Amino acid sequence: NAGVTQTPKFQVLKTGQSMTLQCAQDMNHNSMYWYRQDPGMGLRLIYYSASEGTTDKGEVPNGYNVSRLNKREFSLRLESAAPSQTSVYFCASRLAGVWNEQFFGPGTRLTVL
């Protein structure tokens, strides 16, 4: 099992450019998440998908959109990148249930100039 995979690993964008971050999991998990990690701020939830076909906003959704393509894949799109979106982005997944852990991908380091 590959677990949670993310592409790309690194990306540099110019202000106003768009891009999609890809995430896939092979653990048959119901729920998937996108977080951003910034120094001194921990992990903040951008969007989540409790199950295939549903998506909801998290703590910091402005400037982002998501698509739950199927049970395996959950993508994050930046329509018009801004320097404030420079961050490390993590995708995570988990099986439904109170005590189940979240599994994280390796992250995408995004720089917006």
Place this chain on the structure above:
Amino acid sequence: QQQVKQSPQSLIVQKGGIPIINCAYENTAFDYFPWYQQFPGKGPALLIAIRPDVSEKKEGRFTISFNKSAKQFSLHIMDSQPGDSATYFCAASAVSGGYQKVTFGTGTKLQVIP
């Protein structure tokens, strides 16, 4: 609004020492308290977790102490090793809007000196 407060921000201990990382929460609806370990360039990985009906949980050299009345919990690392050098995040989760929402602390960067 920071619902899970974590301290210290960074910590340096010598090999064999016992680093302690503290977290406090506000929301009494939280019902699961995991700790994650993150190495540079990697995603966080679950280290150990505790439920609020238990006051202590040990897994190897890692121990969580939980004080429900004070709304505080802490991570102790016994006989710390240089390989334990990483960033540690506490977290708390509760069902919100029909899904399990996890709130993370701001992280503690631990360095264990040989």
